[in-house]
Amino acid sequence: MNCKGLINEISAYLDGELGQETLTEIEVHLKRCKDCRLIVDTTRKTIEIYYSTQPLPLPDDVRERLHTALIKRLGRRPNA
Amino acid sequence: MLCYDEESALLPNWSCYQGFGVIQAETICANLLGGVWCAAITHPTVRMSSPDPKHLPSTIVREDEGALVSLAKRGDLGAFDELVNRYERRIFRLAMNITQNREDAEDATQDAFMKSFQHLAEFQGGSRFYTWLVRIAVNEALMRLRRRRPNVTSLDEPVQTEEDLIPREIEDWGPTPEQRYQVTELNSILSNAIADLEPIFRTVFVLRDVEQLSTEETAGALGISVPAVKSRLLRARLRLREKLNRFFEQRKPA
Numbered sequence: 340m341n342c343k344g345l346i347n348e349i350s351a352y353l354d355g356e357l358g359q360e361t362l363t364e365i366e367v368h369l370k371r372c373k374d375c376r377l378i379v380d381t382t383r384k385t386i387e388i389y390y391s392t393q394p395l396p397l398p399d400d401v402r403e404r405l406h407t408a409l410i411k412r413l414g415r416r417p418n419a
Numbered sequence: 420m421l422c423y424d425e426e427s428a429l430l431p432n433w434s435c436y437q438g439f440g441v442i443q444a445e446t447i448c449a450n451l452l453g454g455v456w457c458a459a460i461t462h463p464t465v466r467m468s469s470p471d472p473k474h475l476p477s478t479i480v481r482e483d484e485g486a487l488v489s490l491a492k493r494g495d496l497g498a499f500d501e502l503v504n505r506y507e508r509r510i511f512r513l514a515m516n517i518t519q520n521r522e523d524a525e526d527a528t529q530d531a532f533m534k535s536f537q538h539l540a541e542f543q544g545g546s547r548f549y550t551w552l553v554r555i556a557v558n559e560a561l562m563r564l565r566r567r568r569p570n571v572t573s574l575d576e577p578v579q580t581e582e583d584l585i586p587r588e589i590e591d592w593g594p595t596p597e598q599r600y601q602v603t604e605l606n607s608i609l610s611n612a613i614a615d616l617e618p619i620f621r622t623v624f625v626l627r628d629v630e631q632l633s634t635e636e637t638a639g640a641l642g643i644s645v646p647a648v649k650s651r652l653l654r655a656r657l658r659l660r661e662k663l664n665r666f667f668e669q670r671k672p673a
Contacts, residue, residue, distance in 0.1 A: 343584075346584050346585070346586065346657070347584065347653075349653065349656075349657070350649065350652055350653040350656055351649070354634075374586075374589050377589050377590065377591055378586050378589060378660075380591075380592070381590070381591075381592050381660050381663075381664065381667070382656055382657065382660045384592055384596060384597075384667070385656060385659050385660045385663055386628050386656060388596075388597045388605075388609065388663075389609060389624075389628050389629050389659075390628060390629075390631070391597075392605075392606065392609060392629075394508035394509050394511070394512040395508070395512075395606065396508060397507055397508055397511055401511065401521075401525055401528075402507070404525060404529075405503075405507060405511075405525070405528060405529055405532070406503075408529045408533075409503065409529065409532060409533060409536075412529075412533055413496065413533070413536060
């Protein structure tokens with residue numbers, strides 16, 4: 340496994356989708372390649388940072404418009 | 420006729436139901452509205468557990484979701500209101516991330532909830548309600564994105580080269596780079612980085628790594644293959660890593 344091969348597998352590696360053989364090749368490569376360790380580490384952090392963000396509360400005006408629209412549209416009688 | 424068959428990878432075909440679902444839903448609502456919708460109900464915020472890839476898909480499901488969906492199917496607007504309250508923030512964020520336009524995101528959110536209620540009878544429970552709702556919302560958001568930017572929003576396979584994958588920025592970020600920023604500043608950094616991605620990569624990343632759908636669920640929501648999801652996700656993650664590098668790289672001591 341070279342650096343290019345590792346980059347191609349980085350997503351599957353971080354998602355735990357690799358078979359044992361490829362996994363071992365990656366781990367061997369990571370032990371001797373600092374750049375790839377940094378790339379794996381920062382890609383993992385990228386995913387984790389997005390993963391851990393919470394959606395902000397809806398702005399009041401957006402929430403009000405959403406609920407008003409749903410009341411209006413769900414409450415309307417057919418052909419009314 | 421199942422237009423929103425959750426087992427199918429096809430996107431909704433609205434032409435097959437003009438009228439029927441709407442009339443059915445509105446008849447129920449007309450009988451049961453009674454102000455329930457307007458009741459001020461407070462709900463605990465949906466919180467995710469700490470990052471653990473093994474548990475990604477289940478973190479946003481709560482045990483009572485199935486019961487709420489059953490009640491909503493019978494026309495209980497209070498139950499549907501609870502589902503809206505539970506997911507409105509996530510669906511609006513999803514729509515904002517895809518459309519990058521607030522007005523479009525609002526419209527897409529409204530229509531997604533509206534259509535989910537109208538077509539709830541077709542939801543068979545073979546998948547999570549949230550996943551089903553996301554598929555509707557993605558469709559609504561993409562429709563508006565295509566309308567606004569018809570020339571740049573193809574979800575077809577882009578030309579991809581090996582050069583796409585070559586990392587250019589290789590720096591240490593330290594253990595918790597996000598803690599160097601206030602929450603609003605961090606949100607702005609993350610949103611801007613996503614906005615810079617092409618829609619084809621942005622949409623896959625948002626579904627997989629922000630909304631935490633599985634690869635298969637993402638493929639189903641977008642009507643693309645599992646290998647296409649994986650290929651786009653890899654590129655999206657690597658591009659975001661590059662974009663975030665200048666904010667998160669550890670400052671070297673002077």
